[in-house]
Amino acid sequence: MHLSEEQRAQFERDGYLFFPSLFSPEEMQVLNQTVPELYARREAYNVREKGSDAVRTNFAAHMYSHPFASLARHPRMIQPVEDVLGESLYMHQFKINGKMAFEGDVWQWHQDYGTWFNDDAMPEPRAMNIAIFLDDVNAFNGPLMFIPGSHRLGVVKAKHDLTTTSYPLWTADNDLISELVERAGGRQGGIVSPTGPAGSMLMFHGCLLHASSSNLSPWNRVSVYLSLCAVSNHIRRFKRPEYIAHRCFDPIECLPDDCLLKSYPVDLPWAGGMPEQALVTSEHMLSADREVA
Numbered sequence: 001m002h003l004s005e006e007q008r009a010q011f012e013r014d015g016y017l018f019f020p021s022l023f024s025p026e027e028m029q030v031l032n033q034t035v036p037e038l039y040a041r042r043e044a045y046n047v048r049e050k051g052s053d054a055v056r057t058n059f060a061a062h063m064y065s066h067p068f069a070s071l072a073r074h075p076r077m078i079q080p081v082e083d084v085l086g087e088s089l090y091m092h093q094f095k096i097n098g099k100m101a102f103e104g105d106v107w108q109w110h111q112d113y114g115t116w117f118n119d120d121a122m123p124e125p126r127a128m129n130i131a132i133f134l135d136d137v138n139a140f141n142g143p144l145m146f147i148p149g150s151h152r153l154g155v156v157k158a159k160h161d162l163t164t165t166s167y168p169l170w171t172a173d174n175d176l177i178s179e180l181v182e183r184a185g186g187r188q189g190g191i192v193s194p195t196g197p198a199g200s201m202l203m204f205h206g207c208l209l210h211a212s213s214s215n216l217s218p219w220n221r222v223s224v225y226l227s228l229c230a231v232s233n234h235i236r237r238f239k240r241p242e243y244i245a246h247r248c249f250d251p252i253e254c255l256p257d258d259c260l261l262k263s264y265p266v267d268l269p270w271a272g273g274m275p276e277q278a279l280v281t282s283e284h285m286l287s288a289d290r291e292v293a
């Protein structure tokens with residue numbers, strides 16, 4: 001799937017594109033039926049909500065689950081991002097966010113590139129975010145909110161929030177968000193919140209400011225979020241474990257378009273368990289060096 005000139009221009013202007021019902025209910029069913037078993041695993045790659053057993057985010061399923069490994073190579077997702085970034089891509093991050101009914105907690109206002117820059121030493125914001133809705137997303141179950149056009153500001157001031165939720169994030173403060181929303185149109189379009197059926201896809205710039213509220217509805221809002229980085233822009237620091245920020249920079253090769261409905265062979269390097277190495281970070285590496293030195 002390739003983007004039209006009009007879509008390219010819209011992406012440049014707004015920082016995101018929305019593709020309602022890009023995947024069929026049958027394709028989403030293949031992914032959805034896999035999620036409960038993945039969430040039930042007691043593994044480091046399942047981060048649970050603060051004070052709850054509900055999974056907030058499951059990392060790296062494309063390394064150990066065949067349906068998600070197929071999704072990670074899907075041409076409907078990979079090709080438009082290659083078009084925008086103009087080169088081959090590798091998978092920087094892959095997560096299945098739960099935002100479970102009644103328990104799904106907020107995601108504070110942030111830019112993803114803030115974290116990629118500060119934690120992972122990614123040189124440029126040449127990486128794209130994708131969200132694929134596994135459940136219907138509506139006004140009640142914590143949809144993603146964007147400030148349109150905010151990607152054009154580049155990296156904004158952020159602080160490392162280690163306490164609000166169970167997952168550390170570089171977040172923007174309320175005064176800055178108020179100002180940016182006002183500049184983007186205030187009550188007339190200063191915040192947008194694309195909603196739609198399961199199978200819809202969002203593509204958004206690494207510098208686009210975004211957030212989501214908690215889910216107090218009785219409907220789960222499971223979505224896959226992945227970050228595709230231009231190969232030449234790979235991260236330079238391994239401060240975060242490998243299941244969060246990947247260290248294999250091999251270009252993604254697409255599978256055929258029917259890969260969620262037909263089985264094609266894919267590599268599942270962590271199918272037998274996550275290797276110890278995936279937990280080792282550069283902080284560990286540095287302290288090991290110091291002990292030796």
Ligand code: SIN
Nearest residue numbers: 097107144211212225
């Ligand atoms: C994210 O920003 O990475 C996730 C946001 C969400 O799940 O609503």
Ligand code: MN
Nearest residue numbers: 110111112210
């Ligand atoms: Mn984000």
